[in-house]
Amino acid sequence: MSTQHAAVFYGGRDIRVETLPIPEPGAGEVLIRVGAAGICGSDVLAFRGLGPWQHSADKPGRDGHELAGEVAALGAGVTGLAVGQRVAVEPKHLIHCGVCPACEAGRTHLCQRRGYVGDTHVTSEGFAEYDLCPAERAHPLPDHVSLAAGAILDCYACGVHTYNLVETPPGSTAVILGAGTMGLTMGQVARSHGLKVLLTGMSRESLDLAIKAGAADEVVLVGAEDVAGATAEFTQGRGADLVVDAVAIPEITLQQSVELVTPGGQVCVLGVYPVPPRLEPHLAYVKEVSLHWSNSYGTFRGVSEYATALDLVASRTVAADALITHRYPLDRIVEGFVAADEKDRSLAMKVLIQP
Known part of the structure; x- marks a missing residue:
């Protein structure tokens, strides 16, 4: 054998x-x-x-x-x-x-x-x-x-699925929390649909890569720069149309997502919380936030999201x-x-x- x-x-x-x-x-x-x-x-x-x-x-x-x-x-x-x-x-x-x-x-x-x-x-x-x-x-x-x-391609398919969940129109603003692979692939997918992306991360190297790889229009170094202030400037004071939590820090990022999104906007959780996250639901209620959970991927309108991810890579739309x-x-x-x-x-x- x-x-x-x-x-x-x-x-x-x-x-x-x-x-x-x-x-x-x-x-x-x-x-x-x-x-x-x-x-x-x-x-x-x-x-x-x-x-x-x-x-x-x-x-x-x-x-x-x-x-x-x-x-x-x-x-x-x-x-x-x-x-x-x-x-x-x-x-x-x-x-x-x-x-x-x-x-x-x-x-x-x-x-x-x-x-x-x-x-x-x-x-x-x-x-x-x-x-x-x-x-x-x-x-x-x-x-x-x-x-x-x-x-x-699995990472890109997750980004494709997240975008399909929210279907935010071109020209909308998106804040992506987390500059790991999921955050960067999500940023690339979002920008391929015409979204303007502000991406946050905890290392200058990952943020530099995000810009180089076309995953963000602007970046924010967490701990050294004010994420809320940068979001306000990026969105002209409105708050983001979409916030994607791609890092899932239980005590921080879900609540932060609700704080950063515009009233009536969308929050989508792409990361996986290892323990239950902190969230003050009253603010989400006041802002009437639509909260989505992105679980893997499948098909969208009859088309395989994995195949869509392959098309994005094969067409060199994403790096x-x-x-x-x-x-x-x-x-x-x-x-x-x-x-x-x-x-x-x-x-x-x-x-x-x-x-």
Whole structure:
């Protein structure tokens, strides 16, 4: 039996690279030789021992839902793909049943059986040399789109979904809290729709990258500059039409979002709070704020939001490769997670594992 190296997660910072069998694709599946896999913010939360995505010594697991690579083998019945073809992989945890009320309404990301194949919950396992995926979730990449860019299409799809939730018209003002990968991809998507973006962050390096990558019109360094004052100046005293919380600091950013938005405006939470956030609801009531929660992505008006993200990258409307700052081989995956976790020290934006 052929074997591969793969990361196995035993909870928190306990990540071990082990030798495991290379899976064989079943009917309708493809085997992917992983070329790049991104470390997501949810992965970092689990690394810290936070959030709902925990493994343990008793129940170790595999992860890596942001990935791209080459088709290594085709299962029976697969058409439209070829061995050696470069693809981005839409993650398996968003597999949907297609028949529940949410799916029938076109909200496949809210499927009652999201991520289930039969009675088994499945996830992508991109932190490995090989991974399996259903053929329909392997998206061919144009020659000019790198595997690295393909690996972070998941981030862009989240931004696409957030924009589709709010549908703020061109010329509107948006304040994005957080200059991590989700904040910058959201900024790029928002500006592609004609929004004027003010982005806040806690490091000068990430804000400089935001400007360079076309993710913001203006930036604010938190702690050194007044976010409320900058928002007032940016919006000519009105408050922002849209505020996106892409950093999810429980004690700060939801309340701050409500404070920064214009009366009748929209707040959308794109980050994941590890604990319940602080919010004074009276202010949200007085301002009649519309509050949205952006959960992954699915389809919008019948069109795959992941495919829309690929179109944005392939058309060079957004600069994906500009966000990738750190790359590590699989045998240094723990170093990669430390870099993603300690961004003040590493100055990392997007960290990739390249098996």
